[in-house]
Amino acid sequence: AIGGYCKNSLYLCALPGMGLPDAVQMADDFVNQLATRRPETVSIGIAPFPLLAYDKRHTWSNACKALDHGAFLGPGSVIAVDAVSLNISGDRHYHLDEMDYAVAEYSAALELDPNNTNARNSLGVCFAELDDGAAAEAEFKIVTEIDPDEPMAWYNLGMLSRLNGRNEAALAYFKKAYAIQSDFFEIPFQIGRILSEQCRWTEALEYAEKAAELHQGHWSVHSLMGICLATLDRIPEAIRAYTQSVKRNPNNPWDLSALGCLFDA
Numbered sequence: 001a002i003g004g005y006c007k008n009s010l011y012l013c014a015l016p017g018m019g020l021p022d023a024v025q026m027a028d029d030f031v032n033q034l035a036t037r038r039p040e041t042v043s044i045g046i047a048p049f050p051l052l053a054y055d056k057r058h059t060w061s062n063a064c065k066a067l068d069h070g071a072f073l074g075p076g077s078v079i080a081v082d083a084v085s086l087n088i089s090g091d092r093h094y095h096l097d098e099m100d101y102a103v104a105e106y107s108a109a110l111e112l113d114p115n116n117t118n119a120r121n122s123l124g125v126c127f128a129e130l131d132d133g134a135a136a137e138a139e140f141k142i143v144t145e146i147d148p149d150e151p152m153a154w155y156n157l158g159m160l161s162r163l164n165g166r167n168e169a170a171l172a173y174f175k176k177a178y179a180i181q182s183d184f185f186e187i188p189f190q191i192g193r194i195l196s197e198q199c200r201w202t203e204a205l206e207y208a209e210k211a212a213e214l215h216q217g218h219w220s221v222h223s224l225m226g227i228c229l230a231t232l233d234r235i236p237e238a239i240r241a242y243t244q245s246v247k248r249n250p251n252n253p254w255d256l257s258a259l260g261c262l263f264d265a
């Protein structure tokens with residue numbers, strides 16, 4: 001099946017008996033010929049049947065998934081549905097909170113490409129959202145085996161460990177993620193939080209300050225800096241940190257109370 005966009009209109013056609021390579025070649029030829037005659041462009045998405053466990057009626061929607069994939073590449077694209085197309089479709093369902101559909105699409109993407117780390121990481125996130133921590137952890141670990149330099153898999157393992165109360169494991173995972181990607185706010189922030197809970201105040205402050213450099217507008221990081229600085233007896237700096245937190249979240253009773261105690265001191 002072929003789906004095409006032209007002037008915001010959607011056209012669909014079936015080509016019985018044509019193989020996928022021939023359909024792609026025909027679509028390429030059509031786009032190229034059109035470009036020599038008119039200023040308009042057409043984007044074409046192609047889906048074969050059979051494909052995995054999809055039945056015939058899904059062939060049209062699979063062609064549209066290929067079209068959605070082509071939208072990332074710009075006008076005049078020709079795309080045959082693949083693992084990336086299904087991953088994009090899974091993302092759409094995930095953002096609509098349709099977890100079962102998202103799991104199905106990510107799983108289908110992995111049938112086409114088992115090494116697609118984006119789809120596998122996203123599948124793990126869906127399992128976590130569905131409270132299946134064991135399945136989520138398994139997916140994240142496979143990602144780290146496929147690509148040890150994928151920071152989000154290490155970060156997600158850290159968050160999963162944190163939710164399960166395994167803070168030492170979480171800290172190790174977060175530090176692996178931070179060694180790969182140091183410019184993602186949540187990673188140093190989570191490291192700082194765990195270190196503060198372990199009363200390792202100087203180390204916690206170091207990571208809190210790194211997180212603050214990445215996201216000054218986040219009240220929680222100023223709160224974390226405040227408790228570290230106050231415990232280290234750096235009272236004027238702690239007051240400034242808590243003041244920044246209260247400015248951004250004025251209804252936080254804990255930071256208001258801490259700030260009052262520091263003024264009293």
